[in-house]
Amino acid sequence: MKRLSAVILSVLLVLSLCACGSSTTTTTPTPTAAAGNPVLKIGVFEPASGDNGAGGKQETLGIEYANSVSPTVEIDGTTYDVELVKVDNESSNDKAATAASTLVSAGVSVVLGSYGSSVSIAASPTFKEAGIPVIGITCTNPQVTEGNTHYFRICFLDPFQGTVLANYAFSELKVTKAYCLSKLGDDYSGGLVNYFVTAFEALGGTCVQDTFPDGNSDFTSYINNAKNEGCQVFFSPVSTEAAQLIINQADSQGLGMPILAGDTWDSNVILQAAKGKSVDVTVTTFYPEGANADFDSGFKTWVAGDSTRLANNGGDDTVAAVTAMGYDAYFFALQAAVNAKSTASADIMQALWTTEYDGVSGHIALDQTNGDAIRNTAYVKHCNTETGAWEALPAVTIG
């Protein structure tokens, strides 16, 4: 009897939790394809939870959309169905290795991902061991591809992005003292801050650096530090999760200086947080909405057609840059398989070095040392806090 009541109560507990998390989800229709075709498996190695969950989901949406646009591919005269094998790396370094081996075990030919450099670095050896090529979509830390032959990348790198941001701060904003905030133990923000500092100090500016520990939600003291040190720009290329808090507290503490950030902040999470606040946010990114009207409108219709997708896109139909990059990565991978005339990992890896593709985010070709995309343009966006939308500023091209 006692046990019975305990069980009933525990069921109640679960139900009460369910009640507060009432979510309306419908099943996603899987793209129907003619049965009997051989299958090309593409691994999607993205975070769906944790710090980078929001961005990872948007990137995954880009890949899914691409898959819905082109669910089959013709390789060497045979039509293959493309099957996406998705795994959640939980934005966490220790989960990344095992998540990666799930993909390896599933027998994927090529892997796309991840959003967030730390997990990419952590999972890289597992893919290397299995001989599977990986295409990094928006992981910008140089260490991801450095010194290996299996990790490729279709976006620009942090030394470039850091330089662009430092130039922007120094010559456009005309500031000389910057406050740089990164997350402790995060390769992405730590790396980008470092490249920013190098470039900014080379220009003649000075920097104050701070880090915040994992799980921190009180940023008021960091904001006060920036104010008290007399800094003129607040550079914090951190995850969107922390970004929401920073924006909110910058508003309430009266930060009074522009906030600069990297590609992670190009997200509607930021727009929603900044709407109606007195903050001045500028970011660099890979793709400005509106650059490819066909892609934008197609994606918007696709997202609006399903509530799960809409929720994964942050509740509205803004086209995030990472979505466009995910879309390109999918086609880049298919192109490589077509060039390789094979679905074997080793052949695709070989073919990737010479694959070229004209994507919505621009022309993609890889350099021959590390397999990084040859990109010299970064788009700069400024957040309009009244409308809650991005405004494009002139793109920056270096070299």
Add this chain to the structure above:
Amino acid sequence: MIEFLHSNLSYILSGISVGGQFALIAIGYTMVYGILRLINFAHGDVFMCAGLMMVYLSASMPMMMAIPLVLILTVALGFIIERVAYKPLRSAPRMSVMISAIGVSYLLQNAALYFTGGLAKVYPEIPWLSKTITIWDASTKVVTVVTPILTIVLVVLLSLLIKYTKIGMAMRAVSKDFETSELMGIKIDRVISVTFIIGSFLAAVGSMLYFTNYASVAPTSGGMPGLKCFVAAVFGGIGSIPGAVIGAFIIGICENIIKGGSSIFGIGGSGWTTFSDAFTFALLIIILVVKPTGLFGEKATDKV
């Protein structure tokens, strides 16, 4: 001195505000520990759940209805957790109850992870509390000022309750001697339930204040604040309510001073902030070694 205070007022303000919020959570720990001798590891997650409930409820109803409903639901959650996870283990060794508490904490976090889809939710703005004001050149939110006042009011009310009501007397008796009070005819289960109800209620209030300040709720939001509040309770002397409150204020203020270390004291280097969490635990270990009963703790009766 005045000059120093003026220029660093914003650090101290955020310290006091976060300290007040910690205090409300720490009371939950200290009361439960006083009676059950249990570190209720799930308490921090109850706090997080209260935050999530607010996010979902305020989306579908006006704030004036959502706030009382959140308080009621959080209290219910605390009550159910006690009944399901701790009551069956009343006669089990203390370690099993603690493991059960860790299990509940794990469950709440994972449930939150599932239902939120793993993303941080933006906490709704409670109209008046979220307003920005300026005090002596330091701008902050109204909640920063409201928190310490509300905390002190609640603590006074709680002290009155414990001192003068029948249930309060029963609580004191149970925390003094569990078995004897049972023999004296006190309904232990009822006392324990009331303890959990009060603790959860305060956690819900704390969560409203805390998340108004730091407006994002993630499944892991409760973990660190929870641990820190427990440390605050130990620091102040576990079982003592004023101790927990003072401990929480000390931890909140010190933490913010450490974060602003390089700016306040002019000693450079970015090593300071690395230790903002570790400092809390260092404080814990020092107090445990120097004065294990905490600042205001009663003399420990070592049961043989």
Add this chain to the structure above:
Amino acid sequence: MGKKNKTELWIALVAIALVYIVVIILEQTMSPGNILFTVLKKGAIYSLVAVSMNLLNGFTGLFSLGQAGFMLIGAYTYAILTMPVAVKLSDQVYKYYDCIIHFDTGILVGLICAGIAAAVFAALIGLPVLRLKSDYLAIATLGFAEIIRAIFQWNTLGPVTNGANVMREYKDLTSVVIPIINVRIPPTLFVFIVAGLCIAFIVLLINSSYGRAFKAIRDDEIAAEAMGINLFRHKQMSFVISSFFAGISGALLAMFQYTVVASQFKSAMTYEILLIVVIGGIGSISGSCIASFLYIALSEWWLRGLDMGKFLGIDAPGIFRSGFRRFIFSIIIMVIVLFFSRGLMGDKELSFRWLAKKLRRKRSGEAAAKGGGPNA
């Protein structure tokens, strides 16, 4: 030792040898990318750390929650020591610091040093901490683990620990070779050998006079002291030995993961290990081992489908979405904690006699049920 015990021992040894033979065969026949090996490797590593925690919690009665901190020390010591000098001096890993350690060691030295470093640290913090009682001890060790994590992330120590950045390019499981004959040891087998040796040592320790003293302390401190057992010395010893093996398992984890970063060793990791110990049964070595393999297999393999939209052939992406695996998993854990609080094995060890007894009891229970026993 009676004759019966001797045969028991032989049976156990043969069974263990069989496990190793199966591992060798599997590793020769199956593709190394198979998820099975991930589970086996991680399971073996977690077995070791769970057993080391069990030594403290289950056999000595010290409720310590510092395991993740000691694993961190082990993992970092190993990574720092075995990273080749060429890598340390280049900017491959130490991007923002100049590494001040200009030597590297072999894997074996690295592993042992990892254990020793953790043990030395345990000895240091044991002095103040071990005087505390039950839950105070738990929270103090938990606090120490957090402090250790902060120290390793401190950028002043960057030239040694690479700050808070990721450590990689050290010797991992694929580079294990037997020195003179230059034969590569398969990764899974290596993990099994190291973990097996360490667990064997702990088993021997528990069955020695020290082990009996530990159990006496667990059952009644005052009685144990009256019997002439030096409480502090034995507690210290148990704490240090447990940390030594936690350090080694941390090093193995670093080898298994290829990269290691301080931020992963959070208190959540300790809770995970504690739950494994509880599932296996507090005070049962074989229970801890079985539980860790089960735990890892469930969370990393069998229940993965719950996260990926498809489970047991049911296709429901709306329900089976990210996080569902961990949700279901934590419910299972709660059920075990509440209704089967003795875990899989209680405080018994897995043996044929135990199995036989279980079977016999089941059969007699069935017989009683058929015959309309007193309960029916």
